[in-house]
Amino acid sequence: MMQNRMPLNCPSCSSMLEVKTLQCPSCATTVNGQFPLPLLASLSHDDQYFIVEFVKSSGSLKEMAGHFGLSYPSVRNRLDELIKKIKTIENTEE
Numbered sequence: 258m259m260q261n262r263m264p265l266n267c268p269s270c271s272s273m274l275e276v277k278t279l280q281c282p283s284c285a286t287t288v289n290g291q292f293p294l295p296l297l298a299s300l301s302h303d304d305q306y307f308i309v310e311f312v313k314s315s316g317s318l319k320e321m322a323g324h325f326g327l328s329y330p331s332v333r334n335r336l337d338e339l340i341k342k343i344k345t346i347e348n349t350e351e
Contacts, residue, residue, distance in 0.1 A: 262302055265294070273299065299346050304339055311336070 267274055276292040297305060314320040322332045 263298070265299065265301070296343065296346055300339075300342065304342065307335060307339060 264274060266272065273294070276294065277289065279288045279292070280286070293299075297308065300308070310324055311321060314324065318329055318332050318336065321327075322329045325332065327335075
């Protein structure tokens with residue numbers, strides 16, 4: 258079953274979306290405002306998956322290479338690209 262995923266970018270102009278309303282599923286309390294997405298939620302779903310697998314492997318790039326069926330240098334490059342993306346997001350938020 259395909260799970261609906263939260264959109265990250267505006268379908269009209271591709272700008273990063275923000276959260277406007279949060280609602281409690283238990284009591285239906287609603288909080289309205291303008292909230293930026295957390296840093297990790299600002300990353301693509303593929304990047305989020307990579308990070309989750311990285312944490313689950315205790316940061317072992319060798320284990321990550323085996324999991325993804327890639328070479329160690331390929332996983333290292335992917336991690337370096339992800340670090341650059343995170344730094345860019347952090348610099349944009351400042």
